[in-house]
Amino acid sequence: MTAPVALTCGDPAGIGPEIAVAAWRMLGREVPFFWIGDPRHLPQGTDYIVISDPSEVGDVADGALPVLAHAFAQDVTPGQPDAALAQGVIDVIARAVALVQGGQASAICTAPISKKVLKDGAGFAFPGHTEFLAHLGGVRQVVMMLACPALRVVPATIHLALSEVPRLLTPETLEETIRITAAGLRRDLGIMAPRIAVAGLNPHAGEGGIMGREEIDWIIPLVERMRGQGFDLRGPMPPDTMFHAKARAGYDVAVCMYHDQALIPIKTIDFDGGVNVTLGLPFIRTSPDHGTAFDIAGKGIANPSSLVAALRMAQQMAKARLG
Incomplete structure (x- = not known):
């Protein structure tokens, strides 16, 4: 048995609260989890039970969402982000980390946040969720992996202008990304001999230097070393031929050189079911692969599929760590 998964509320004005309720209804007892947030922010009419400790999740009646209450400064209007709630969002994330570090939760699943709201309302000093979690976990570098049943991808550089990629993509960065990815697949997914495909930076992987020299100058030597x-x-590999079905069968994860090179194929293959996983943390963290969706919040049309997949993966990873 593992402890339940802690699901953070994310931005209460986004779709996080409603997809949390929808995920609980879809999963039932399949993935025991509890929601950390202010019960006032849940959709009207939600059947929930406030718990005082994660160990009480198993005692909650079927159909009721277990809620570890965390009071916010005020109520919320779906679709209308409010900087006054920023500190509460940050505090919920920190509380979830404390719970998983203390063994009361087996993993963290984070609902989407708005980085702008957190910065405007609380001076949030981190580029996003991942960097904040790395800070709380006391680690220097982590890796973002996007996963669905048909594909796993890791971007070696993430939120950068494309013009900055050749400058900031270094041999040290790529090597550390590959090492963290391999260790994460072994520890968290039980893939003991991970097969890793490395994408080229340039079209046709440089085509012998005609379309760029990075492959010849340092990527190929790094891979060979x-x-x-x-490392397998x-x-x-040429980026334009490595994501069709036959090619994907030959590897467990693709390490890509920049954001869109990794995210376009996975979002094309499984837009609703992709999961964001942070590798390299001392605890497990997954997240749905979408944003706050303020434009549809509160309308009852948000798709919980990615959150359901993220919760399932969190539980799977927790079991893998237990061996």
């Missing part, structure tokens, strides 16, 4: 250290690496 790490192969000699026991393929590539660098």
Whole structure:
């Protein structure tokens, strides 16, 4: 048995509260989890029970969402982000980390936040969720992996202008990304000999230097050196031919060079079911692969599929860590 998964509320004005309720209804007892947030922010008519400790999740009646109450400064209007709620959102994330570090939760699943709201309302000093979690976990570098049943991808650089990628994509960055990815697949997914495809930076992986020299100058030497250290690496592979079904069968994860190179294929293959996983943390963290969706919040049309997949993956990873 594992402890339940802690689900943070995310931005209360977004779709987080409503998809949390929808996920609980869809999953039933399949994935025991509890929601951390202010009960006032849940959709009207939600059947919930306030718990005082995560260990009480198993005692909650079927159909009722277990809520670990966290009071916010005020109520919320769906679709209308409010900077006054920013500190509460930050505090909920920190509380979830404390619970998983203390063994009361097996993993964290985070609902989407608005970085602008957090910065405007609380001076949030981090680029996003991932960097804040790395800070709370006391680690220097983590890796973002997007996963669905048909594909796993890792971008070596994330939220950068495309013009900045060649400058900030270094041999050290790529090597650390590959190492964290391999360790994460072994520890969290039980893939003991991960096969890692490395994408080229340039079209056709440079085509012998005609379309760019990064592959020749340092990517190929890095891949060959790490192969000699026991890593099962393929590539660098031409990015335009590595994501069709037959190619995907040859690897467990694709390490890509920049944001869109990784995210376009996975969102094309499974837009609603993708899961964001942070590898390299001392605890498990998953998240749905979408944003706050303020434009549809409160309308009852938000799709909970990605959150359901994220909760399932959190439980799967927790079990893998237990061996």
